[in-house]
Amino acid sequence: xxxxxxxxxxxxxxxxxxxxxxxxxxxxxxxxxxxxxxxxxxxxxxxxxxxxxxxxxxxxxxxxxxxxxxxxxxxxxxxxxxxxxxxxxxxxxxxxxxxxxxxxxxxxxxxxxxxxxxxxxxxxxxxxxxxxxxxxxxxxxxxxxxxxxxxxxxxxxxxxxxxxxxxxxxxxxxxxxxxxxxxxxxxxxxxxxxxxxxxxxxxxxxxxxxxxxxxxxxxxxxxxxxxxxxxxxxxxxxxxxxxxxxxxxxxxxxxxxxxxxxxxxxxxxx
Amino acid sequence: xxxxxxxxxxxxxxxxxxxxxxxxxxxxxxxxxxxxxxxxxxxxxxxxxxxxxxxxxxxxxxxxxxxxxxxxxxxxxxxxxxxxxxxxxxxxxxxxxxxxxxxxxxxxxxxxxxxxxxxxxxxxxxxxxxxxxxxxxxxxxxxxxxxxxxxxxxxxxxxxxxxxxxxxxxxxxxxxxxxxxxxxxxxxxxxxxxxxxxxxxxxxxxxxxxxxxxxxxxxxxxxxxxxxxxxxxxxxxxxxxxxxxxxxxxxxxxxxxxxxxxx
Numbered sequence: 076x077x078x079x080x081x082x083x084x085x086x087x088x089x090x091x092x093x094x095x096x097x098x099x100x101x102x103x104x105x106x107x108x109x110x111x112x113x114x115x116x117x118x119x120x121x122x123x124x125x126x127x128x129x130x131x132x133x134x135x136x137x138x139x140x141x142x143x144x145x146x147x148x149x150x151x152x153x154x155x156x157x158x159x160x161x162x163x164x165x166x167x168x169x170x171x172x173x174x175x176x177x178x179x180x181x182x183x184x185x186x187x188x189x190x191x192x193x194x195x196x197x198x199x200x201x202x203x204x205x206x207x208x209x210x211x212x213x214x215x216x217x218x219x220x221x222x223x224x225x226x227x228x229x230x231x232x233x234x235x236x237x238x239x240x241x242x243x244x245x246x247x248x249x250x251x252x253x254x255x256x257x258x259x260x261x262x263x264x265x266x267x268x269x270x271x272x273x274x275x276x277x278x279x280x281x282x283x284x285x286x287x288x289x290x291x292x293x294x295x296x297x298x299x300x301x302x303x304x305x306x307x308x309x310x311x312x313x314x315x316x317x318x319x320x321x322x323x324x325x326x327x328x329x330x331x332x333x334x335x336x337x338x339x340x341x342x343x344x345x
Numbered sequence: 346x347x348x349x350x351x352x353x354x355x356x357x358x359x360x361x362x363x364x365x366x367x368x369x370x371x372x373x374x375x376x377x378x379x380x381x382x383x384x385x386x387x388x389x390x391x392x393x394x395x396x397x398x399x400x401x402x403x404x405x406x407x408x409x410x411x412x413x414x415x416x417x418x419x420x421x422x423x424x425x426x427x428x429x430x431x432x433x434x435x436x437x438x439x440x441x442x443x444x445x446x447x448x449x450x451x452x453x454x455x456x457x458x459x460x461x462x463x464x465x466x467x468x469x470x471x472x473x474x475x476x477x478x479x480x481x482x483x484x485x486x487x488x489x490x491x492x493x494x495x496x497x498x499x500x501x502x503x504x505x506x507x508x509x510x511x512x513x514x515x516x517x518x519x520x521x522x523x524x525x526x527x528x529x530x531x532x533x534x535x536x537x538x539x540x541x542x543x544x545x546x547x548x549x550x551x552x553x554x555x556x557x558x559x560x561x562x563x564x565x566x567x568x569x570x571x572x573x574x575x576x577x578x579x580x581x582x583x584x585x586x587x588x589x590x591x592x593x594x595x596x597x598x599x600x601x602x603x604x605x606x607x608x
Contacts, residue, residue: 080440080468080469080470080515081436081437081440081469082469084469085468085469086469088466088469088470088471089466089467089468089469091466092462092463092465092466092467093463093466093467095462095463095466096452096455096459096463096466099455099459100452100454100455103454103455173448174448174449174450175446175447175448175449175450176450176451176452178414178416178444178446178450179446179450179464179467180467181414181415181416182414182415182439182442182444183439183467183468184435184436184437184438184439184440184468184469185436185467185469186435186436190467336415336416336417336418337417337418337432
């Protein structure tokens with residue numbers, strides 16, 4: 076092969092190829108798409124409807140009036156889609172590693188940080204599509220943020236998708252073997268989801284337990300949710316933005332380190 | 346054609362970097378905790394040569410392959426592909442390298458062409474060019490008519506041949522195959538071996554073929570015998586075999602039992 080292909084044009088081809096593969100795989104797994112859509116819809120249609128009578132949400136930022144519980148919970152469900160997606164793609168990395176598909180990726184002549192970031196971006200692209208599909212349905216359930224919110228939420232979704240994907244990527248380097256999804260669900264997804272501001276405002280949480288309140292405040296997922304919530308109502312939550320960017324850098328760095336051939340963990344454990 | 350690793354650019358003009366062999370491994374050792382997987386291993390694969398790496402399971406073949414493909418780095422010694430050190434110049438080294446891993450690595454849910462397109466992209470080759478090259482190599486391994494078939498529908502031998510074709514998509518100068526015939530029936534094994542030999546001759550690719558099956562080795566091949574992480578012998582197959590044949594020579598050298606080599 077020619078070494079000229081190692082230039083930026085070649086890299087772009089490589090990046091597009093990785094995204095393309097993810098898209099093709101995604102298109103083939105229609106059940107996965109439906110499952111990813113049904114999960115938040117069940118929460119929205121059933122859980123939120125039941126909760127709405129118990130939990131009245133008073134005025135909290137960024138909302139300007141009292142909002143229905145369904146409205147409050149929607150950004151959290153968007154983040155949940157991305158959480159599941161990030162963890163699922165991390166598990167597929169572990170699976171790839173076992174089947175050898177991962178090694179196909181890693182023998183590409185491009186730098187490893189580039190390959191891993193491309194893989195991450197491809198996963199984020201898929202999760203963003205899923206969120207928009209969910210928001211489109213939610214619109215008919217009278218969750219109607221301002222139109223501009225649908226545009227402004229895009230960068231928020233990309234960032235929060237990056238963060239959750241980077242966490243998954245790091246997790247994939249730490250998981251030794253492919254175990255079933257239930258383990259990740261019980262120990263990562265559920266705790267992160269429930270101990271966050273996705274389902275209830277944090278001040279409510281403080282009323283019941285300050286310890287839980289602190290846990291929620293240190294949960295990066297909370298900031299993912301808040302970033303999306305504010306963006307959807309055309310505002311920026313700077314704290315959330317800073318935390319999401321910071322955690323992304325931290326975990327992506329850790330994942331790249333873990334996959335680095337001279338320092339990393341991959342392959343060493345056999 | 347230069348004797349070393351000529352690097353062709355887009356126009357096919359030769360820039361002949363050096364006379365470096367396709368693969369040069371010099372005094373490489375590797376341990377996992379207390380287990381020494383490789384002890385001071387040295388070997389070379391010259392351009393256009395078929396080198397068989399003979400060893401029973403656990404001899405260190407897969408570890409060696411992991412180092413060459415840079416799954417992890419060698420701590421001691423040197424690994425060079427076409428004169429490029431895999432640690433210091435990973436990009437250029439990996440660009441000259443085609444690999445067929447022991448485990449199946451094609452995406453079962455995609456077609457051969459889709460797999461090829463992805464692989465080509467990983468090497469910076471665009472979709473159209475990927476298709477042209479893909480069809481060319483598929484033709485050579487008699488799989489062109491299955492190009493649009495899902496990998497899951499192919500037989501074991503076909504998958505292997507497709508993987509070999511894929512490994513050659515980006516025109517590597519060195520082809521690594523880690524026990525490519527494991528789990529295949531006799532006819533498929535012969536097909537795979539024949540396909541690789543034909544491609545080596547045609548494209549002047551250097552091949553490192555890891556195996557424990559002696560009938561895949563020809564008299565004129567170079568052979569490297571790896572046992573418990575050390576190179577016990579290397580040279581022309583006919584010379585190592587002597588009068589008793591390769592498998593007898595291997596057994597007496599390594600003290601391995603017949604069962605281990607599964608002849």
